[in-house]
Amino acid sequence: MNYSKKITEAVAEEFAAKRYEWDSLKKQRLKEVYSLCPEIKEIDIALSDVGLKIARATLMGKVGLSERIESIKNDNLKLQKRRGELLCSLGFDEGYTDPPHSCEKCADTGYVGVKLCSCYREALIKKAYECSGLGNLLFSQSFENFSLDSLEGEDRERMEQYYSSLVKYADEFSVKTAASLLMVGGTGLGKTHLSSAVAKRIIDRGFDVVYENAQNIFFDFERDRFSDRFSGEEPVSFKYLDCDLLIIDDLGSEMISSFSVSCLYNLINSRLNKGLPIIVSTNFTSEALRKKYDDRITSRLFGEFTILLFTGKDQRRKKLSKK
Numbered sequence: 492m493n494y495s496k497k498i499t500e501a502v503a504e505e506f507a508a509k510r511y512e513w514d515s516l517k518k519q520r521l522k523e524v525y526s527l528c529p530e531i532k533e534i535d536i537a538l539s540d541v542g543l544k545i546a547r548a549t550l551m552g553k554v555g556l557s558e559r560i561e562s563i564k565n566d567n568l569k570l571q572k573r574r575g576e577l578l579c580s581l582g583f584d585e586g587y588t589d590p591p592h593s594c595e596k597c598a599d600t601g602y603v604g605v606k607l608c609s610c611y612r613e614a615l616i617k618k619a620y621e622c623s624g625l626g627n628l629l630f631s632q633s634f635e636n637f638s639l640d641s642l643e644g645e646d647r648e649r650m651e652q653y654y655s656s657l658v659k660y661a662d663e664f665s666v667k668t669a670a671s672l673l674m675v676g677g678t679g680l681g682k683t684h685l686s687s688a689v690a691k692r693i694i695d696r697g698f699d700v701v702y703e704n705a706q707n708i709f710f711d712f713e714r715d716r717f718s719d720r721f722s723g724e725e726p727v728s729f730k731y732l733d734c735d736l737l738i739i740d741d742l743g744s745e746m747i748s749s750f751s752v753s754c755l756y757n758l759i760n761s762r763l764n765k766g767l768p769i770i771v772s773t774n775f776t777s778e779a780l781r782k783k784y785d786d787r788i789t790s791r792l793f794g795e796f797t798i799l800l801f802t803g804k805d806q807r808r809k810k811l812s813k814k
């Protein structure tokens with residue numbers, strides 16, 4: 492698992508809060524029970540002395556040791572039984588002072604031995620979904636529900652190829668080897684669907700993915716430029732520079748200014764220089780992009796990205812016209 496510090500810290504805090512809550516509840520229940528029945532408190536004190544009793548029994552020598560240990564065990568069992576009976580007589584169940592954890596496997600520590608518990612892994616993935624910017628797209632647009640039905644001929648063949656290449660891309664994704672992709676084509680041809688599907692699968696595999704439309708990315712950079720540098724908070728735009736995979740949706744639809752152009756250049760340049768992949772999707776044709784941005788940007792986009800051309804009829808429009 493390779494999630495960002497923001498994600499791992501948030502989940503660590505979430506688990507610490509769960510343990511704190513559990514601990515408080517246990518203390519509160521013990522206090523309640525002790526005040527109703529002081530004998531239970533005495534039993535708990537006696538039970539907590541077991542380690543000491545075993546140490547004493549061991550120090551007395553090997554002769555008769557197993558009998559002494561056996562007798563300690565029996566005493567313990569009797570005390571536990573008595574404790575259970577007292578709790579029941581008060582109207583509680585036997586486990587009242589030992590409330591359940593949200594995960595019994597790891598007692599909300601996040602670890603089973605030295606291995607990450609499945610609950611912790613799930614919490615990390617959930618947090619990574621939340622931080623990815625994909626929102627509901629993660630649940631509505633997956634590889635499983637991508638349909639090629641509305642495509643025909645060459646368009647369909649090409650899309651079948653892209654589909655299997657993108658599944659492979661997501662399944663084999665590694666920061667060091669993944670290519671940057673440029674998805675070019677009109678609206679409703681599946682660019683957003685497939686990039687969300689790639690994102691979901693990569694997040695599930697433990698990578699940190701950020702998905703955002705171009706306009707919002709530039710907005711975040713602009714906001715950081717004017718924000719208080721001494722506030723101690725990490726600038727919002729850092730995630731675009733550092734995540735394992737950045738997906739820029741709808742490039743070209745943003746307001747073009749000298750700031751957005753230099754920002755885009757720096758973002759692409761910085762990520763490519765660090766070997767961090769980017770997926771860019773755009774409704775603009777290659778020619779239109781060349782007109783919109785300067786050579787520094789287009790030469791990187793067309794020189795270093797693998798280009799996927801999405802062609803065919805707008806699937807959303809086609810669906811509507813069938814009604």
Ligand SMILES: [Zn+2]
Nearest residue numbers: 594597608610
């Ligand atoms: Zn667990």
